Amino acid sequence: MGYTISEKILGRASTAGAPMRAGSAIEVKPDFVLGYDFPGYLDVMFRQLREELGCERVVEPERFGIFIDHMVPATTPAEEDFHAITRSWCRANHVRLHEREGIGHQVAAEAGYAVPGAFVVHFDGHVSQLGAFGTLAIGIHQQLLEAFARERITFTVPHTTRVNLRGRLQRGVMARDVFHHLVRVLGPRSCRFQVLELGGQALPTLSLEGRQTITGLAMFTGALSSICNPDQDALDYALPRALKQLEPVSSDEDANFAAVHDIDLSGLAPIVVVPPSPAATADLVDYLGLPVQAGYLGSCASGRLEDLRAAVLVLSGRKVSPGFALHVVPTSRAIMAQAAAEGLLTPLIEAGAFISSSSCDYCYGRIATMSAGQRAVSTGTLNVRGRMGSPDSEIYLCNAAAVAASAIEGRIADPRHYLP
Amino acid sequence: MSSELANLRGRIAYVIEAADFDVDQIIGVENIRLTDPDALAALAMRRYDPDFAALVKPGDMIACGENFGYGHPHFGPMIALRRLGIVAVLAESFATGYWREELAEGFPQIACPGVLGLVRRWDTVEVDWSAGVVRNLTRGGSLALQAYSAAERDMIRAGGLVPYLREKMRTP
Numbered sequence: 001m002g003y004t005i006s007e008k009i010l011g012r013a014s015t016a017g018a019p020m021r022a023g024s025a026i027e028v029k030p031d032f033v034l035g036y037d038f039p040g041y042l043d044v045m046f047r048q049l050r051e052e053l054g055c056e057r058v059v060e061p062e063r064f065g066i067f068i069d070h071m072v073p074a075t076t077p078a079e080e081d082f083h084a085i086t087r088s089w090c091r092a093n094h095v096r097l098h099e100r101e102g103i104g105h106q107v108a109a110e111a112g113y114a115v116p117g118a119f120v121v122h123f124d125g126h127v128s129q130l131g132a133f134g135t136l137a138i139g140i141h142q143q144l145l146e147a148f149a150r151e152r153i154t155f156t157v158p159h160t161t162r163v164n165l166r167g168r169l170q171r172g173v174m175a176r177d178v179f180h181h182l183v184r185v186l187g188p189r190s191c192r193f194q195v196l197e198l199g200g201q202a203l204p205t206l207s208l209e210g211r212q213t214i215t216g217l218a219m220f221t222g223a224l225s226s227i228c229n230p231d232q233d234a235l236d237y238a239l240p241r242a243l244k245q246l247e248p249v250s251s252d253e254d255a256n257f258a259a260v261h262d263i264d265l266s267g268l269a270p271i272v273v274v275p276p277s278p279a280a281t282a283d284l285v286d287y288l289g290l291p292v293q294a295g296y297l298g299s300c301a302s303g304r305l306e307d308l309r310a311a312v313l314v315l316s317g318r319k320v321s322p323g324f325a326l327h328v329v330p331t332s333r334a335i336m337a338q339a340a341a342e343g344l345l346t347p348l349i350e351a352g353a354f355i356s357s358s359s360c361d362y363c364y365g366r367i368a369t370m371s372a373g374q375r376a377v378s379t380g381t382l383n384v385r386g387r388m389g390s391p392d393s394e395i396y397l398c399n400a401a402a403v404a405a406s407a408i409e410g411r412i413a414d415p416r417h418y419l420p
Numbered sequence: 421m422s423s424e425l426a427n428l429r430g431r432i433a434y435v436i437e438a439a440d441f442d443v444d445q446i447i448g449v450e451n452i453r454l455t456d457p458d459a460l461a462a463l464a465m466r467r468y469d470p471d472f473a474a475l476v477k478p479g480d481m482i483a484c485g486e487n488f489g490y491g492h493p494h495f496g497p498m499i500a501l502r503r504l505g506i507v508a509v510l511a512e513s514f515a516t517g518y519w520r521e522e523l524a525e526g527f528p529q530i531a532c533p534g535v536l537g538l539v540r541r542w543d544t545v546e547v548d549w550s551a552g553v554v555r556n557l558t559r560g561g562s563l564a565l566q567a568y569s570a571a572e573r574d575m576i577r578a579g580g581l582v583p584y585l586r587e588k589m590r591t592p
Contacts, residue, residue, distance in 0.1 A: 025569055025570060025571065048582055052582050052585075052586060053582070053585055053586060053589060125517060139517070140520065141517060141520045141521045141524060142520070142521060142524035142525075142581050143520065143524060143581065145581060145582070145585065146581070146585055149585055149589065150585075150589065154571040156569055156571075188440050188487060188490055189439075189440070189487040189490075189513065189515075192487065192513065192514075192515070192516055193516050193519075219516070219517060222487065222490075222515060222516055223516070224516055276442070277442065277490070277491060278491065279440055279490065382491075382492050384442060384444070384449070384491050384492050385444075385449040386449045386450065386452070387492070391448075391449040391450045
């Protein structure tokens with residue numbers, strides 16, 4: 001019986017030093033420990049480390065990476081003071097700080113934390129998107145404190161649900177739709193406490209960006225994380241920038257999976273996830289014409305080059321509907337620079353989009369805040385009540401092309417009517 | 421080292437049957453930024469039973485459906501329930517992130533497949549850790565609970581992640 005990629009990664013990083021079966025309780029040393037500053041998270045951990053656990057300094061600071069991507073830019077002196085605490089902690093601990101470089105989960109890939117074969121922890125589950133590169137990255141919530149305080153953490157090796165993708169995506173259908181389709185057919189509990197492993201003939205036909213989108217949203221299937229066996233594209237991206245030398249690993253042919261599903265992509269049509277739950281998937285065509293006042297194209301899930309390119313295809317030479325607020329926020333500074341170099345920003349600006357440097361803040365309504373009764377189409381991560389403003393506003397999640405098409409009409413619209 | 425947790429005995433103060441339940445609804449999404457436990461407790465379950473805060477007694481538990489805690493749970497709802505004296509949440513199953521966060525808070529979350537069929541509101545139940553069962557003391561019947569890992573059990577016994585780590589780091 002072979003091993004899954006996750007059993008290999010966790011086993012290698014554990015005291016056993018060899019693959020460990022799902023269900024085993026292990027002591028495992030994360031290759032990287034990541035977090036972002038936000039009230040109630042790192043600030044609390046820094047205080048607990050010092051006052052409750054007597055830890056003044058982290059061990060092996062080169063394993064740590066901290067991001068300032070929320071509350072960017074600051075809007076109050078208190079927020080700026082808050083960032084100052086994080087900066088000062090990083091300086092004192094000799095820990096890398098990535099500030100204003102973009103949304104941390106994307107910057108983590110760009111900066112070389114997404115090492116194929118590495119085990120990475122964060123408190124935030126969207127870090128699972130490093131799985132696009134064969135990295136097992138898990139949002140362990142408050143347990144991240146253990147990774148700051150001790151060299152190893154206690155962890156149970158998770159079981160794996162494997163999804164084999166086949167077929168080709170049709171025009172106007174994007175990686176987001178693949179993920180929302182998985183929630184629709186597998187269900188929001190299908191992968192509870194497990195790793196969602198993606199594979200199959202169609203996986204290499206999805207871009208790395210698309211794989212980041214799918215793996216990054218995995219928590220809404222209940223998954224602890226998500227991972228792809230790294231192909232040449234993933235290795236070509238990840239190895240030259242890797243912050244650590246590790247042997248890439250993949251699942252064995254005869255690995256033991258808790259479940260295996262075959263998903264055909266060729267029949268997929270654009271999906272909309274309606275409020276108030278990330279499990280509430282529907283066909284976009286069933287919601288066409290619903291008036292919307294705002295659109296958000298960005299987030300750690302979407303907002304990458306393929307999303308921007310799709311929006312440009314839809315919006316080039318057209319105008320955003322009068323009164324509609326379209327916010328386009330590239331996921332990182334590097335992506336924004338590339339978008340500028342490719343000429344993707346000008347047509348969006350001319351169409352009437354409001355383009356912002358990268359920040360997490362649009363995704364949770366800290367800026368571009370909706371009032372009661374307003375409705376947004378969004379490529380953000382989540383559509384629960386109040387996520388982007390008033391509890392009486394609504395969020396409809398869809399792909400970037402659908403956000404762009406809806407911006408033109410001021411109603412939920414089908415991107416296939418606008419794509420060449 | 422298997423010093424078991426102390427058994428729990430109390431009433432089922434409410435049954436939330438819905439699957440994939442978003443716990444923020446317990447206090448209302450408009451209140452998730454509140455932090456004061458008393459203010460939160462006053463709001464708890466009000467939309468489901470306006471008298472909930474008055475009826476619940478220390479030692480009570482709640483029973484819930486599949487994948488309890490799905491979505492983007494905040495801490496306020498369970499702060500509210502604990503303030504009212506709720507000592508455990510029984511459920512058919514739990515959402516991964518919610519489960520991890522509440523165990524780190526030291527709040528027993530007990531997965532017990534079939535529990536919705538075992539209990540009704542105001543039944544008295546017993547959680548017997550060493551036997552690994554939940555018993556309905558009011559109308560009889562029992563079901564297996566899903567055992568904790570050693571680390572989870574130690575975290576609950578210690579009262580949450582921070583005291584658990586303090587103990588762990590004291591013993592090499």
